[in-house]
Amino acid sequence: MFKAFSYLPVDGPVDLKTPDVTFQYIEYYGIIPHCPPEQPYEVFFGRWVASGLRQLIKKLSLKTRKFIGNTSMDPQLSLLMANQAKVTDGSLVLDPFVGSGSLLVAATQFGGYVWGTDIDYLMLHGRTRPSRIHQKTRDRDESVRANMKQYNMEHRYMDVLVNDFATPFWREDFRFDAVITDPPYGIREATERVGTKKEGYEVKAEHLPTHIPAKIEYGISNIYKDLLRFSARHLRVGGRLVCWFPVFREDYTENVLPHHPCLELVSNSEQTLSKVTSRRLLTFEKTREPTEDELDEYPVDIMDFREKYFVIREETRKERRMKEAKIREDDRLRNLNKQS
Ligand SMILES: C[S@@+](CC[C@H](N)C(=O)[O-])C[C@H]1O[C@@H](n2cnc3c(N)ncnc32)[C@H](O)[C@@H]1O
The missing domain is CATH 3.40.50.150 (Vaccinia Virus protein VP39)
Incomplete structure (x- = not known):
């Protein structure tokens, strides 16, 4: 693996215990664990800058x-x-x-x-x-x-x-x-x-x-x-x-x-x-x-966000009430038709 990266201009000795610089190489084989492809879908290579705090x-x-x-x-x-x-x-x-x-x-x-x-x-x-x-x-x-x-x-x-x-x-x-x-x-x-x-x-x-x-x-x-x-x-x-x-x-x-x-x-x-x-x-x-x-x-x-918020909310509620009333009225008429 080290040889594969020998083209990089990094001349110092490899020190795995206390490295000055760390490079990361990651191969991505998808998310299905039992049948990975022969070759990775993607590879990522980069220098470690800082650890996240997730x-x-x-x-x-x-x-x-x-x-x-x-x-x-x-x-x-x-x-x-x-x-x-x-x-x-x-x-x-x-x-x-x-x-x-x-x-x-x-x-x-x-x-x-x-x-x-x-x-x-x-x-x-x-x-x-x-x-x-x-x-x-x-x-x-x-x-x-x-x-x-x-x-x-x-x-x-x-x-x-x-x-x-x-x-x-x-x-x-x-x-x-x-x-x-x-x-x-x-x-x-x-x-x-x-x-x-x-x-x-x-x-x-x-x-x-x-x-x-x-x-x-x-x-x-x-x-x-x-x-x-x-x-x-x-x-x-x-x-x-x-x-x-x-x-x-x-x-x-x-x-x-x-x-x-x-x-x-x-x-x-x-x-x-x-x-x-x-x-x-x-x-x-x-x-x-x-x-x-x-x-x-x-x-x-x-x-004034608050003022508009309550105006819109009232309008939306009114629209919903009207829609519900219409559905109820349609149901009533359908039932009447069925009975007659
Ligand atoms: C969205 S909350 C903040 C929540 C907070 N980030 C938290 O994690 O619990 C807004 C806060 O502002 C306070 N507040 C409202 N009017 C204020 C005022 N005039 N002066 C100082 N604080 C006020 C409220 O009591 C409320 O606790």
Whole structure:
């Protein structure tokens, strides 16, 4: 076999135990084991560059994870996101819509030190309704931290904090290496922020300790504007924002995507969700620090996915109801004809 490759300009001695370079030669004989062809269908030859990490998909399976929520991201996509974000040993990573923390779990596998924030107090304290069918109540120790412990990554866990993303609290000069997130689309969970429609509303000092703030609609458009503005400010130059963005497939062009002058879109791929909807996995890289103007409101029109989603859903339901009514009416007439 070595002789067959003697035409290659590789002059060094063969060292099978501690090689400097490894070449792989693979013959493909199809998938029927008991009658392979005489010659392989295909052969592959290449130099080993790096091992894959597919085993992590099984290791991080949601089936065996201590704490999950209804919107936990599956490990394959979470790992993909951390990879796209170029998380590496020592990276500081934030998920500002952290939920059950699946994206943070993936980021720790690449060496990230992880922070998360979420508006949902019950979720962060592992007190929402259990997501597993046969589980009646949550265990006392279910939490994002418990997941980190399960995977021996507690040392990479910075913390998760209750925070409304519309009013972030980070120091202005704080910089992350990556922001990885899946914001709410308003379909399975609401897009809300803290606020009230009442004018001049003030909470009296004596009520503050037990006050639960009211919420108002945040809206997809504002969420993505805030997310890009936040990333433009709080990523280091060269740092990455990786996030999902829902679209209607018929409306999709790059023009419908959120954008910011300091963030370059370096990758954009699609996951189909239904006949009409999909979501794009967007990766932005920060190219420079923003000017004061660029941190303020900037003109970008983002369609309200939620509004159109419910309009289309209502139309589809109406169509289905009409079709079903027609089938019932046809059956009735057929039966009448048979009887007469
Ligand atoms: C799609 S889920 C994220 C799921 C998460 N990736 C996981 O694996 O569990 C979106 C999250 O955003 C949170 N959220 C909604 N509005 C928010 C706001 N204004 N500020 C911060 N978090 C918010 C929700 O509570 C929810 O946990």
